[in-house]
Amino acid sequence: MNKLLNREEFVELLNGIGKLRYHNLHPFHKLLHSGKCSKIQVQAWALNRYYYQYSIPIKDAILLSKFENSDDRRQWRGRLNDHDGDSLQIGGLQRWMILCEGIGLDKNYVQTLEGISPTTRFAVEAYINFVRNKSLLEAVASSLTEMFSPNIISERFSGMLQHYDFVDKDMLGYFIPRLYQAPNDVNFAINFVCNNATTVELQISVLKALEFKCDVLWTMCDALYYSYVSPGFKTYGMF
């Protein structure tokens, strides 16, 4: 890439990354959504993903601290409201716990964060450190996997509901608000990266940040596959 792309070209490249690398393509998710996971595998997925959900508001607070004006912070603060809840509704983290409990995990066990795969832990912490240590532009860019999330959510919602008798609609309450929250968040983030990636180097840094984030999500699926599908190896203490 040696010339500055216009907005349309740039957004097309961002979308292209999703088409190649977003975790909806991962074999684990294909199993999960098509009803081929055992209950234990679904539990392992929900438990490990809990650590990601747990870390997202921490990541967002770090990211928020990098903005230098009230308008941007106010906009990003909405993500904290979504994850931690507000006076009107419970947050995403609590909704995720409803899913965990619904499929038979013990709340206290989940909250201890014991049982999480070390690979999940390292991947999620790599994400937090990326946001902490990289530029604001790269940090915002790393959130852009949400461009691709409405598809996986609708696929997951209908697939899990159809295929698992131990899953019901109330347990999947996490995903409903995400269907309107994510596009709103994405809208701001895309505008931000398009407006601020004003050189070829900055555009490349945005693309790399999105690839990195795809790797984070993909690696979390690798960990699930490796330990719960094949070959099924776990480290001491894992669920």
Add this chain to the structure above:
Amino acid sequence: MNKLLNREEFVELLNGIGKLRYHNLHPFHKLLHSGKCSKIQVQAWALNRYYYQYSIPIKDAILLSKFENSDDRRQWRGRLNDHDGDSLQIGGLQRWMILCEGIGLDKNYVQTLEGISPTTRFAVEAYINFVRNKSLLEAVASSLTEMFSPNIISERFSGMLQHYDFVDKDMLGYFIPRLYQAPNDVNFAINFVCNNATTVELQISVLKALEFKCDVLWTMCDALYYSYVSPGFKTYGMF
């Protein structure tokens, strides 16, 4: 200090730090509140303090990222609402700008952050770095100067209104919500430090954090006195 204090003794020590070291005692504030500052000195105060206000939501977002549960984050998030505003009211940073403009500073000039004393800058940045690098307990403890702020606010509000014909009530709008925001924030922070400082060492770390924060505020007054009262020396570019 070689024994763990009970809550009452501990809070008394915290209050004692305020009585000795809070910046209401600083000679610059005595001038400011008693009408002995020139308009330029009042402008210098508002301009330098703007950098503090500008940095507070950044500090609070960093601090928020250190909490590990939604309830605490939700509570601390109220500070971001207070400083950056929400759908119901404008934030403290914008209110501070109203004061700056009211007393004759140019908004764009203030926002460039040029003209700020390097000493102010270093002090404020020391505060941000403290919150970033120290424990959550110490970070929360460093917010406890707000225990002492209602007094200085009422003294400042009435003193400035009485003594400066270029100041009116609308310009001081920043301080009104602080009168109810600060005690609410303090309440949470005091409970947090009392509940979490469970050893002598931790109690000492809390006391030191509060002393540190008093030093930050005090140093900002030193900078104003040195450059705008006596001896009146400034570095290049300062207001």
